Amino acid sequence: MLKDLSAIVTGSTSGIGLGIAEALAQAGAKVMLNGFGEASQIEQLRARIEAEAGVRIAYSAADMAQAEQVRRMVSEAEQQFGTVDILVNNAGIQFIAPVDEFPDEKWSQILAINLTSNFLAIKAALPGMKRRNRGRIVNIASAHGLIASPFKSAYVAAKHGTIGLTKTVALEVAETAITCNAVCPGYVHTPLLEGQIKEQARAHRMSEQQVVKDVILASQPNKRFIQPQELAALVLFLCSDSAASITGAALPMDGGWTAR
Numbered sequence: 001m002l003k004d005l006s007a008i009v010t011g012s013t014s015g016i017g018l019g020i021a022e023a024l025a026q027a028g029a030k031v032m033l034n035g036f037g038e039a040s041q042i043e044q045l046r047a048r049i050e051a052e053a054g055v056r057i058a059y060s061a062a063d064m065a066q067a068e069q070v071r072r073m074v075s076e077a078e079q080q081f082g083t084v085d086i087l088v089n090n091a092g093i094q095f096i097a098p099v100d101e102f103p104d105e106k107w108s109q110i111l112a113i114n115l116t117s118n119f120l121a122i123k124a125a126l127p128g129m130k131r132r133n134r135g136r137i138v139n140i141a142s143a144h145g146l147i148a149s150p151f152k153s154a155y156v157a158a159k160h161g162t163i164g165l166t167k168t169v170a171l172e173v174a175e176t177a178i179t180c181n182a183v184c185p186g187y188v189h190t191p192l193l194e195g196q197i198k199e200q201a202r203a204h205r206m207s208e209q210q211v212v213k214d215v216i217l218a219s220q221p222n223k224r225f226i227q228p229q230e231l232a233a234l235v236l237f238l239c240s241d242s243a244a245s246i247t248g249a250a251l252p253m254d255g256g257w258t259a260r
């Protein structure tokens with residue numbers, strides 16, 4: 001389906017991004033992985049996906065908090081693959097604290113990684129997409145891009161911002177064959193969520209099992225975690241020709257959370 005196309009998936013050494021990178025590769029796209037981790041483990045991951053999917057898989061260690069590194073990641077992908085046809089802005093972090101205790105540096109870091117890096121990567125990849133009149137941009141926002149929860153001021157602000165950015169880019173390129181959409185997951189069991197469960201357990205003085213049942217899945221009506229593969233299937237569909245008319249959308253996959 002994506003044969004001869006090339007993709008960047010930021011934050012794809014783990015969790016949702018890894019699931020998306022694997023799905024795009026299985027569909028035939030060359031993929032540039034990105035994210036942190038131990039060098040030998042990342043190389044194993046890269047080589048495994050390359051062997052399983054039979055497509056070229058590259059890796060960029062770019063830090064999404066550093067503007068110059070975001071730009072360099074896009075130009076390296078263009079040099080190595082020839083094009084960047086698909087950009088999935090997925091890298092993200094979380095920090096939980098009441099707003100009046102929220103550390104300034106955590107606010108800046110979350111805004112930089114979860115929002116500004118999306119703007120910078122889109123800005124760098126869009127000229128090539130426009131030249132070829134072909135492109136798919138998918139921003140991994142969150143249910144927290146649509147609604148808020150206490151103690152997540154920076155995350156909620158960044159994810160609402162991501163949806164605003166998505167809509168604006170979609171309108172700017174609406175007459176081209178480029179689409180820009182946001183996906184809004186509910187709770188997905190990944191390392192990012194593991195950290196949150198621990199932090200919430202401390203904040204609420206509860207056991208981790210209680211946090212999962214009474215805090216986390218309490219807001220998700222289907223009472224189960226979403227699997228990264230389910231999100232990857234949605235992203236794959238958005239990258240297909242069948243999704244050519246879906247643009248500027250913020251698509252929830254949240255087990256009914258935002259239906260309340």
Ligand code: NAD
Nearest residue numbers: 011013014015016035036063064092142187188190191192
């Ligand atoms: P994760 O922690 O499993 O993975 C995050 C990835 O981002 C990792 O590869 C990590 O190395 C990378 N990363 C972190 N900081 C980076 C930086 N500065 N530069 C480059 N890479 C960086 O998290 P996840 O749960 O898979 O989250 C992925 C995305 O999905 C995030 O944007 C997150 O906000 C969003 N999301 C997650 C959930 C959930 O429940 N897990 C729900 C809604 C939205």
